[in-house]
Amino acid sequence: MRFATWNVNSVKARLPRLLDWLAGTAPDVLCLQETKVPADGFPAAEVQALGYDVAAYGQGRWNGVAVLSRVGLDDVRLGFPGEPGYPDPEARAISATCAGIRFTSIYVPNGRTPDDPHYTYKLAWLAALRDALAADVAAGPTVAAGDFNVAPTDDDVWDPRLFADSTHVTPPERAALAAVRALGLRDIVGRPLKGDRPFTYWDYRAGMFHQNKGMRIDLVYATEDVAGAVRDAVIDREARKGKGPSDHAPIVVDLDWTAPGPAA
């Protein structure tokens, strides 16, 4: 089975590229972030025409997450228990069970600057996410995938000196991420198809992509049963090329996985 995660930076602006990519890559499950549409604005018919069921959670111009699946889409949950708002709830997490794996598509708050209230919100959100994922991890095969807006190490930033005193690299953010992993989740790092660093995001400005000045902030965290079934994981930089791309590339994971059958 093949699953993927992709911050598309507007599913409406990206729709032609998303449909081409779905047809070519054919993931069984896709976690989307930054769809930037309310649920009733999600282009469900176009995606269903390619064989996918859709669960979308959105709120308008910002945020928005979704899970697409062609191997079942059960027990959909919007957000998670104890999720903080800013101050109101935001569409940053959606969960569904597909082929016996509990997937959560995640869009962590940006944080803006370390002295901004949004940064405090980011840390609280990550702490609450950890608590919510603990139940999933205890229950069975789990994947938490998406845009975590944290670079786990200095090697995950093209020039860590330029990020001193910025969000995405601060020790509290990295500690919050480590606490999520400490639930028993493994970091499934995609292979870079060019260069030696597994970046998943490149700023639109100043030719950052063609200079490979990027960051690894999109992550796939998986329980041991799933991680042990990984045959390959790739960062699809082809999707970052050309006209009208997202500023993030998808991570595509191939598993040797047989979904549990119906109960006898």
Added chain:
DNA sequence: ATGCCCTTGTAACAAGGA
């Protein structure tokens, strides 16, 4: 060449992204 901000909402910018 992969090629030098983008998206949405609302009215020429404002806000957010990372």
